Amino acid sequence: MTTWWRTALAELGKRWSIVRILPRAGTRLVVGLAVINVVLGALPVIFVVATSNVLGRVPEAVTGGTDSAAWRSLLAIFAVAAAAFVGQQIVAPFQNSLGELMARRIDGQMFDELMTAALRPRGIAPLEDQAALQDLRAAVDEVQHGFQSPGQACAGLLALGARYVQLIGYATIIALAFAWWAALALVVVVLLFRYGQRNGIRHYSRLRYALDGPERKIDYLRGLGIQPPAGKEIRVFGLAGWLTSTLEQAYRSWLAPLWVARRRLYLWPFFRYAVVGLVLTSMVFALTGRAAAGQLTLTGFALVMQASLGALRLSEFYPEADNQIAVGMTAYDAVQRFAQRVDTYPAEVRDEVPRRPSAAAPDVVPDPVTTIHFDQVSFAYPRQDRLVFDRLDLTIPVGRCTAIVGLNGAGKTTLVKLLARLYEPTHGAIRVDGVDIRTYPVSQWRRKLGVIFQDFARYEISAAANIGYGAIDAADDRPGIEQAARAVGMADDLARLPRGLDTPLTKQIGGGTDLSGGQWQRVALARALFALRHGSPVVVLDEPTASLDVRAEAQFFDEFAELTQGATTLLISHRFSTVRQADHVVVLTDGKVAEQGSHDELIALDGQYARLFRLQADRFTDVTQPEEVAR
C-alpha cells in the first residue's frame, strides 16, 4: 500500500475516533449543533442566491416603478436576502456557545477518564515513568485549558459540516447557473488548498508534541521566576541574569526547529498550492468571463461570481477547524496512550482480587502478630537494570520500633514503597506472619499501614482534614484529630490559626494560611498517628524529624513512644538522635542488610553504623561528647 493511502486511512481513522467520542456530549446537543452547522452552511448560499436575484431584478423593477409586480418581487427577494443575513448573525453565536458546551462536556469526561486512568493502577510506577508522564502532562494541559482539546476537535469536526454544506451549495449554484466543469474546478481548488494546509497542520502538531521536552523546560524556567522558593535563591545567589539568558536560550532551541518546520510545512506548500489554485481560478474566471458575454444573465453572472468568491474564501476557514481537530486529537491520543500504558505497565500492582498461594491464607488481613519479613526480595525499578535490592532478607519485628539507616540511594524509601505495595518485588515476597502480602487485596493490606513519605502531601484543605485523611472513614473524629495534633506538639499552633483546626492550610483560599516546613511535617506525623488510632497497626515514617527542631523532636518521641506502644513502627532517618530511639536498627548497604541490632549492640560492633554515628556526633564534639549528644 502506498504511503498516500496509508495517510488517508490514518486520517479516516482519526475522524472515526472523533465521531466515536461525539456521543459523550449528549445526543440532543450533537444533533442540535449538527443542525445549526447545516443551517449556518446553507444561509450564506441562500444569501448569495437572493442578492444575485436582487441584482438581476433591479433593472426591471426600476423601469416598472414602485407599484409594479417587478418591484414587489424585488422587495420580496430582498427580504429573503436580509433574512439570510440576519439569520447568520443570530445563529452564529449559538454555534459558538453550543460548540463550547460540547467541548466542555467532552473535555470534562476526558479529564475524568484521565483521573480514572491515573488512579486505576494499584502501584505508583506509571506516575514515576517519564514516558507516561509526558502523555499525562500533554493530555492534562490541553484538556484542562480546553484551548485545542478533544472537545474542541469534536466541535471543529461539526463546524467542518457547515463549510462542506456551503461548498456544495456554491458548487451547485455554479453548476446550475453556468457549467459543471467550472463548479468541479472550484471544488478541486478549495480542496487542494485545504489538503495542503491540513497536512502541514497535522505534521506541525506532531512536531509540537515531540518538542514537549524543550517546552517543559521553558515552563519550568518561567515558573522559577515567579515561585517563592526559587525566587528567594534567585535573589540571594544573583541568578536573575542566568535565568533570563537560559530562558532565552531555551526559547531559541525550542523555536528554531518550529520555525524551520513552519517554513517547510506551511510556507512552501502554501506557495505551491497558491500557484496551482491561482492558475486554476484564473482559468475558471477567464472562461466564465468569455461565456458570460453571450450566455449569462445579470443574475447568472452575479450568482457565479459570488459563489466562486465564497467558495474560494472557504479555504481560509478550513484551517481553523483542521487545527482544532489536529491538536485536539493529539491530546486525545495522549489520553488514550496514557490509559493504555497504565494497563500494560510491567510488573504493576493491578491485582485487587487476592491471589492465594496457600489454601491456609485467611480471608481478611490479620494484624501482624510476630514478624514482617522481606523474604529474599529482589527489586529493580521498571525499565532499569540496576537492582535496588538483591535477595534482601530482612525481618521487622512486630510491635516494636525499627529504624532503617543507610547512605543516600541505599533503598530505604524503595523498601517502604514495596511494603505499601506501590511496587511489587521482582523476586521473593514480603510475608506477614509467613503469608505473602500479595495474598490479600491491596486496599485491605494498605489499611493496616500509616505511611508518611519524605515528600508527604500538603493538602490545600483544613488542618483538621490534613490530619483526618490518615483514616478517611473516621475523618470526623474531632477528639482523635485534636489528640494527634497534641501528640506532635501542634495543638497550640493550630489553635492560634484564624479558624483553628478548620483553617485551610493554603494562602490560595481566603482566610487560609501556610505553615512552616517543620509545622507541615508535624501535621503529616499527626496524620500517621491518627491512622494508627483508627486501626493501622504498622506506622512507617520516612525522615519524620528532618524538619523538626531539637525540642520538637524530643517532645515528639516522648509522645510517640506512648502512642505507638504495641504498634509496629518503621523509622527511616539520617538523624541518629531519631534512630537511637528505635528498639532495633537495620543498616542497608548495596541492597542488602549490612548490620542489625540495637543501638548499643551496633556501637559495640564498631562497624558501619558506629562509623556513621561517630561522624555525625563528631560535629558536636566541640560542644560535648558524642555519647552525650546521642543520649
Ligand SMILES: Nc1ncnc2c1ncn2[C@@H]1O[C@H](COP(=O)(O)OP(=O)(O)OP(=O)(O)O)[C@@H](O)[C@H]1O
Ligand atoms: N522511580 C524511580 N525510578 C527509577 N529509579 C529510582 C526511582 N526511585 C528511586 N530510584 C533509584 O533507586 C535507588 C534507591 O532509591 P531510594 O529513594 O529508595 O533511596 P533512599 O535510601 O531512600 O535515599 P535517600 O536517603 O536519599 O532518601 C536510587 O539509586 C534511586 O536513584
